[in-house]
Amino acid sequence: xxxxxxxCFLIDWSRYRRKEILEKLFDLLLIHxxxxxxLRSPPxxxxxxxxxxxxxxxxxxxxxxxxxxxxKLRDEVSLDPRxxxxxxxxxxxxxxxxxxxxxxxxxxxxxLRVTQFHPIYSRVKVWTSLEVLENSIYNxxxxxxxxxxxxxxxxxxxxxxxxxxNKRRVDxxxxxxxxxxxx
Amino acid sequence: MGAEEWEREDREFREIRRSKADWEFIKAxxxxxxxxxxxxxxxxxxxxxxxxxxxxxxxxxxxRRRANIPVVV
Numbered sequence: 079x080x081x082x083x084x085x086c087f088l089i090d091w092s093r094y095r096r097k098e099i100l101e102k103l104f105d106l107l108l109i110h111x112x113x114x115x116x117l118r119s120p121p122x123x124x125x126x127x128x129x130x131x132x133x134x135x136x137x138x139x140x141x142x143x144x145x146x147x148x149x150k151l152r153d154e155v156s157l158d159p160r161x162x163x164x165x166x167x168x169x170x171x172x173x174x175x176x177x178x179x180x181x182x183x184x185x186x187x188x189x190l191r192v193t194q195f196h197p198i199y200s201r202v203k204v205w206t207s208l209e210v211l212e213n214s215i216y217n218x219x220x221x222x223x224x225x226x227x228x229x230x231x232x233x234x235x236x237x238x239x240x241x242x243x244n245k246r247r248v249d250x251x252x253x254x255x256x257x258x259x260x261x
Numbered sequence: 262m263g264a265e266e267w268e269r270e271d272r273e274f275r276e277i278r279r280s281k282a283d284w285e286f287i288k289a290x291x292x293x294x295x296x297x298x299x300x301x302x303x304x305x306x307x308x309x310x311x312x313x314x315x316x317x318x319x320x321x322x323x324x325r326r327r328a329n330i331p332v333v334v
Contacts, residue, residue, distance in 0.1 A: 117317075119320065185334050187305060188306075208334075240326045241331055242333045243333075244274070244333060246270075247334075
């Protein structure tokens with residue numbers, strides 16, 4: 079599986095005690111140079127450097143055509159008051175995910191909202207850490223045998239990253255997991 | 262999900278950030294950091310908050326963690 083990682087996702091994920099599962103879940107992760115430049119803290123830099131060194135994470139070769147697609151998307155969403163402000167690096171990640179058919183790893187509410195209404199970018203699959211953890215279970219990277227164990231996994235992440243997962247999305251993930259556990 | 266649901270979600274997330282925040286820590290910060298943390302509580306936007314603080318994204322995030330303000334997504 080191929081993914082594109084944004085800065086917020088990497089900053090938060092670098093704090094997680096089970097962060098190594100990401101390397102087992104994805105075959106290739108792409109990052110834009112401008113995303114890389116957003117990272118400054120030792121945990122995030124060390125984590126991303128190790129991913130680059132292992133070859134799992136690669137810089138995406140940005141093209142003039144990508145830039146045109148970015149400009150079009152920026153014009154479409156930047157003045158929409160319903161969308162939390164989206165900076166250039168967020169939109170670059172969305173463009174890369176769309177062009178490469180990759181899962182976008184993001185903790186950005188604005189990105190999630192764009193993919194809820196945009197006719198083109200609604201095709202992009204966005205995973206927050208919640209969906210990464212859920213899919214790590216389906217792929218046998220985290221072992222759980224009950225919903226309670228799943229919720230404990232989420233609590234660990236919330237504690238490490240100082241997150242709170244949206245209850246509606248946790249409920250949806252829990253329903254999917256219940257079905258999966260019945261297999 | 263429509264605009265009304267997004268507004269409801271924004272209100273709900275804002276309330277979570279307000280209730281979890283360490284307000285004593287926030288009040289003790291220099292004005293620009295305090296303003297950035299309060300902006301983050303209100304809007305949940307790390308990028309703009311980091312710009313208000315004059316910090317990089319993850320330098321601001323470190324202060325957010327110390328202020329015990331959760332990212333709600």
